[in-house]
Amino acid sequence: xxxxxxxxxxxxxxxxxxxxxxxxxxxxxxxxxxxxxxxxxxxxxxxxxxxxxxxxxxxxxxxxxxxxxxxxxxxxxxxxxxxxxxxxxxxxxxxxxxxxxxxxxxxxxxxxxxxxxxxxxxxxxxxxxxxxxxxxxxxxxxxxxxxxxxxxxxxxxxxxxxxxxxxxxxxxxxxxxxxxxxxxxxxxxxxxxxxxxxxxxxxxxxxxxxxxxxxxxxxxxxxxxxxxxxxxxxxxxxxxxxx
Amino acid sequence: xxxxxxxxxxxxxxxxxxxxxxxxxxxxxxxxxxxxxxxxxxxxxxxxxxxxxxxxxxxxxxxxxxxxxxxxxxxxxxxxxxxxxxxxxxxxxxxxxxxxxxxxxxxxxxxxxxxxxxxxxxxxxxxxxxxxxxxxxxxxxxxxxxxxxxxxxxxxxxxxxxxxxxxxxxxxxxxxxxxxxxxxxxxxxxxxxxxxxxxxxxxxxxxxxxxxxxxxxxxxxxxxxxxxxxxxxxxxxxxxxxxxxxxxxxxxxxxxxxxxxxxxxxxxxxxxxxxxxxxxxxxxxxxxxxxxxxxxxxxxxxx
Numbered sequence: 413x414x415x416x417x418x419x420x421x422x423x424x425x426x427x428x429x430x431x432x433x434x435x436x437x438x439x440x441x442x443x444x445x446x447x448x449x450x451x452x453x454x455x456x457x458x459x460x461x462x463x464x465x466x467x468x469x470x471x472x473x474x475x476x477x478x479x480x481x482x483x484x485x486x487x488x489x490x491x492x493x494x495x496x497x498x499x500x501x502x503x504x505x506x507x508x509x510x511x512x513x514x515x516x517x518x519x520x521x522x523x524x525x526x527x528x529x530x531x532x533x534x535x536x537x538x539x540x541x542x543x544x545x546x547x548x549x550x551x552x553x554x555x556x557x558x559x560x561x562x563x564x565x566x567x568x569x570x571x572x573x574x575x576x577x578x579x580x581x582x583x584x585x586x587x588x589x590x591x592x593x594x595x596x597x598x599x600x601x602x603x604x605x606x607x608x609x610x611x612x613x614x615x616x617x618x619x620x621x622x623x624x625x626x627x628x629x630x631x632x633x634x635x636x637x638x639x640x641x642x643x644x645x646x647x648x649x650x651x652x653x654x655x
Numbered sequence: 656x657x658x659x660x661x662x663x664x665x666x667x668x669x670x671x672x673x674x675x676x677x678x679x680x681x682x683x684x685x686x687x688x689x690x691x692x693x694x695x696x697x698x699x700x701x702x703x704x705x706x707x708x709x710x711x712x713x714x715x716x717x718x719x720x721x722x723x724x725x726x727x728x729x730x731x732x733x734x735x736x737x738x739x740x741x742x743x744x745x746x747x748x749x750x751x752x753x754x755x756x757x758x759x760x761x762x763x764x765x766x767x768x769x770x771x772x773x774x775x776x777x778x779x780x781x782x783x784x785x786x787x788x789x790x791x792x793x794x795x796x797x798x799x800x801x802x803x804x805x806x807x808x809x810x811x812x813x814x815x816x817x818x819x820x821x822x823x824x825x826x827x828x829x830x831x832x833x834x835x836x837x838x839x840x841x842x843x844x845x846x847x848x849x850x851x852x853x854x855x856x857x858x859x860x861x862x863x864x865x866x867x868x869x870x871x872x873x874x875x876x877x878x879x880x881x882x883x884x885x886x887x888x889x890x891x892x893x894x895x896x897x898x899x900x901x902x903x904x905x906x907x908x909x910x911x912x913x914x915x916x917x918x919x920x921x922x923x924x925x926x927x928x929x930x931x932x933x934x935x936x937x938x939x940x941x942x943x944x945x946x947x948x949x950x951x952x953x954x955x956x957x958x
Contacts, residue, residue: 418757422750430745495740502705502735503758504801506727654707 415505416513423517426487433483438525441471442532444592449536454593468533469618470591475525476554477585477611482578484518485562489574492566497653507653518559522551542623550617553640557610560643567651585611607631610639657682658718658805658836659704665712666699673699675860681853684834686827688847691857692953697840700857704838705735705807717805734803736794738810744783748774748793751782752800759801768796773822787814795823799830806830808839812846824850848945858953875948880912880921882938896927916940
């Protein structure tokens with residue numbers, strides 16, 4: 413427990429003090445929320461009361477994706493490349509302790525992200541309503557799915573490749589994820605592809621859970637659950653502790 | 656029971672056997688040095704002891720534990736210094752030492768280690784900006800911060816300046832005095848000769864020499880007595896009187912006697928030459944260094 417607490421504290425501190433990590437996990441979602449609320453260039457779903465009703469859940473989904481897949485993924489790849497993971501294997505922390513500490517750091521960062529976006533959204537006139545329990549369940553599933561993808565990439569790629577590839581996937585999922593504009597605006601084939609991606613499922617679940625109301629399509633849950641099961645399993649199979 | 660017991664260790668990568676039937680042991684308060692050319696199997700052997708590799712055959716125990724199956728338990732009892740790595744490049748020495756101190760129940764005070772290993776002036780510098788020597792000293796500090804019973808040091812003085820080497824050697828000597836078992840790999844044979852209580856020399860995955868430094872020197876050394884003389888010396892008569900062979904390897908004034916330079920032999924030799932009316936100078940003895948022995952036995956093994 414002592415070793416886990418020490419590692420969790422260190423992971424949280426590294427996550428919250430690294431410029432590029434803060435940029436991708438907090439600044440970009442906040443800038444998107446502020447920017448696309450003010451500059452009305454992107455479409456929003458029909459029938460919503462205010463743009464922020466769409467953008468707050470969308471940027472929260474973006475934030476969750478960025479933390480698990482990009483920020484922690486890159487951090488893990490750097491640790492692996494520099495022999496940190498190997499070294500931790502011969503401490504009282506062990507490999508499992510490292511993973512628990514990593515998960516703790518991801519959850520703490522996500523709580524901060526959601527709090528920041530909640531406050532910024534409220535200042536922009538967002539009136540949260542809906543079912544927060546469903547939001548939390550969706551957020552946990554999304555965390556598992558995106559962290560699984562992040563670990564799969566981190567455990568197989570060198571840190572330099574990881575930075576490029578995870579950012580590319582981040583941009584693709586941002587574009588296809590219905591986070592800052594609805595996937596209904598996408599051309600037919602891309603809209604179909606988007607439906608099976610975890611980003612679209614996450615943003616849709618968040619959108620419905622945090623105020624848009626209406627029942628969440630079962631296909632969103634199915635997609636997210638499949639990713640939350642398959643990605644960590646693939647990560648467990650292919651993850652290499654040593655570079 | 657010895658602290659480390661290795662019996663008929665074999666480790667393979669696919670069809671290639673990197674370690675072929677090594678057996679050795681070491682105990683508390685000993686500096687055990689593993690030597691060998693690049694690719695000899697040193698790293699594979701050490702990484703198997705640390706639990707990173709699985710033996711394909713044979714048995715390894717560290718403090719009675721199986722390092723592969725009980726690596727986490729062992730993590731509380733051993734310290735490991737990996738070559739050049741193991742620290743997040745953004746972490747400062749101060750942060751890394753505090754983090755590692757947090758892993759153990761009774762760690763050494765990080766500030767004390769910073770002082771001992773002369774890291775105070777770089778305690779706030781990210782690891783990636785440290786010099787090679789500063790990195791090595793930090794990695795050593797992290798290996799010992801948990802007060803381990805066994806410590807594995809992979810080339811601890813590589814890239815370290817002379818002052819840093821002294822600080823590292825002093826810490827290693829202190830650990831030995833405290834009863835820690837130290838397993839050290841190095842390419843620096845002078846350092847090995849200074850530090851070793853026990854040595855294992857590996858070549859092509861096989862043990863080519865093992866034992867304490869004295870034993871290895873006794874087995875492999877060829878001590879010499881040399882002197883210069885302008886006079887002709889009859890080798891037959893010399894051998895009859897002194898029971899040792901006399902050589903004149905370069906055909907000049909230099910004479911060589913391949914034997915231990917015991918005071919008795921030197922006295923007899925000087926008396927013989929004086930009795931024969933043979934003038935001589937530069938009488939000296941020399942013993943073979945570990946470097947000579949190492950080069951000799953590894954080149955024979957590679958041949």
